[in-house]
Amino acid sequence: MVKEIERAGIHVVHICTVVPISLTVGANRIVPAIAIPYPLGNPSLDMEGEKEIRRRILNKSLEALGTEITGQTVFE
Amino acid sequence: MxxxxxxxxxxxxxxxxxxxxxxxxxxxxxxxxxxxxxxxxxxxxxxxxxxxxxxxxxxxxxxxxxxxxxxxxxxxxxxxxxxxxxxxxxxxxxxxxxxxxxxxxxxxxxxxxxxxxxxxxxxxxxxxxxxxxxxxxxxxxxxxxxxxxxxxxxxxxxxxxxxxxxxxxxGYLPNGIRVNFFEEKRGAERAVDMLVAKLEGKPFTTEFPMPDFDRVEPAKALKDINNAKIALVTSGGIVPKGNPDHIESSSASKYGKYSIANVTDLVEGEYETAHGGYDPVYSNKDPDRVLPVDVLREFEKEGKIGKLHDYFYSTVGNGTAVKNAKKYASEIAKELLADGVNAVILTST
Incomplete structure (x- = not known):
């Protein structure tokens, strides 16, 4: 899906837990997530702690969108 | 032995x-x-x-x-x-x-x-x-x-x-290693057989399948993110409670498009996941864990992004055929382009 969206000319970043899968399907801008059932959260933290995780991952995603790349790049 | x-x-x-x-x-x-x-x-x-x-x-x-x-x-x-x-x-x-x-x-x-x-x-x-x-x-x-x-x-x-x-x-998947063997028929004969089969509309097997280099060049960096319109798309199956479009929990035959025009936070009881194949407890409890509407609304308010698009798109990635996923995404992309969306954040579980 990431690839088709990029092919259509829209900037796209993929947030996912299993990065090797994202690399295989051909996403170019990849931001690793936390866990499969909660990519952007962590139920062992409180509400604010979880939001902090989301902010960090989403800030990273915006950074990825704004970065010039020449090939597949994982933004750790 | x-x-x-x-x-x-x-x-x-x-x-x-x-x-x-x-x-x-x-x-x-x-x-x-x-x-x-x-x-x-x-x-x-x-x-x-x-x-x-x-x-x-x-x-x-x-x-x-x-x-x-x-x-x-x-x-x-x-x-x-x-x-x-x-x-x-x-x-x-x-x-x-x-x-x-x-x-x-x-x-x-x-x-x-x-x-x-x-x-x-x-x-x-x-x-x-x-x-x-x-x-x-x-x-x-x-x-x-x-x-x-x-x-x-x-x-x-x-x-x-x-x-x-x-x-x-x-019976294994081709691994790129060529194995030499003697064909019974010579090349010219095999080529003509293949051509005849093709002309008659019969099945034939190529002896040299073209490698599948399906890659997309990375887009340029997105400038001016502060004014960009950003849309959320997910393969994690987040849908309004009750799954109104009946998106299947695996091998999804469709995707959904849902308005979040006045939504600042996805809460339990209003949204849930339709996705099978991963434990839904966490995403049902707080769907923002898969589709981060809450923080993107904050970013919007802070001026970090221009606007969060009024709709999100969702399907279930579990066992869904590549051909279908491609089709959904290209339809979604067409709509997003028409709506003036600059960038997509796609989340997967």
Whole structure:
């Protein structure tokens, strides 16, 4: 899906837990997530702690969108 | 002659440990045969025997790739096997990645032959088909019998160190290695046969399939993110409560488009996930964990992004055919372009 969206000319970043899968399907801008059932959260933290995780991952995603790349790049 | 010692790697589901709620199950070594190992062992007859089974939860393996790989490898190595069989994983993505990882590591690190099986669209197939023999299976466990029939003789050949014939003859996914053999008919004759078949509209098989280089050039950096309109798309199956479009929990035949025009936070009871194949408890409790509307609204207010698009798009990635996923995404992209969306954040579970 990431690839088709990029092919259509829209900037796209993929947030996912299993990065090797994202690399295989051909996403170019990849931001690793936390866990499969909660990519952007962590139920062992409180509400604010979880939001902090989301902010960090989403800030990273915006950074990825704004970065010039020449090939597949994982933004750790 | 003594029997070959085989270790079998399977996930929590096939070991009957549990479903998604047990996907965090840590590696366990059990003596003897578990689950699908029965069929393999029967197929091996007097030539080989499954001496132990290593079981690991699919989420645990994929989320702790390096640790899990080492733990599983240590368990396998402690059994001193002659051969390792992983799966088959059919179309289960995380299981396929686990099977491929384990089989590849067994070959590379332990220097022991290994074999796995999966459906051609399993992401593990593309990742490992050049490193491991992967038998081509159906997309569901209904294909177990057929898979075992092909895997047993191939496993025995690998264990004996016999010559492995071409992918077509042995039933594994093409791994890029060419095998020389003598054709009965000469090239010109085969070419004419193929042409005649083609003209008559009959099936024919090319002798040189073109490699599938389906890559997309990365887009330029997005400038002016502060003014960009950003849309959320997910394969994690987040939908309004009740799943109004009845998106299937696996092999989704559709996607949904839902307004979040006045929504600042996805809360329990109003949104949920339609996705099967991962434990839905966490995303139902707080759907922002999959589709982060709450923080993107904050970003919007802070001026970090221009605007969060009024609609999000959602489908279920679980076992969904690549062809369908492509179709959904290109339809979604067309709409997003028409709506003036500059960038997409796509989340996957």
């Amino acid at each position: 003594s029997k070959f010692r085989v270790v079998h790697y399977i996930n929590q589901f096939f070991a009957n440990v549990g479903g998604e709620e047990m996907a965090d199950y840590k590696p366990e070594l059990r003596e003897g045969i578990v689950g699908p190992g029965i069929a393999f062992n029967a197929g091996f007859k007097d030539e080989a025997e499954i001496v132990a089974t290593v079981i690991c939860g699919d989420s645990y393996f994929n989320e702790n790739l390096e640790t899990a790989k080492k733990e599983v490898l240590d368990m396998i190595s402690s059994c001193k096997p002659d051969m390792v069989i992983c799966g088959p994983a059919f179309n289960a993505g995380r299981y396929g990645v686990a099977c491929g990882t384990v089989a590849a590591a067994v070959i590379e690190k332990l220097n022991i032959p290994a074999l796995t099986g999966m459906f051609i669209e399993n992401p593990g197939a593309d990742m490992f088909k050049t490193k491991v023999h992967i038998v081509s299976t159906k997309n569901s466990a209904a294909g177990m019998r057929d898979a075992v029939k092909i895997m047993v003789p191939l496993a025995l050949k690998l264990a004996k160190g016999e010559e492995i014939k071409s992918s077509k003859q042995e």
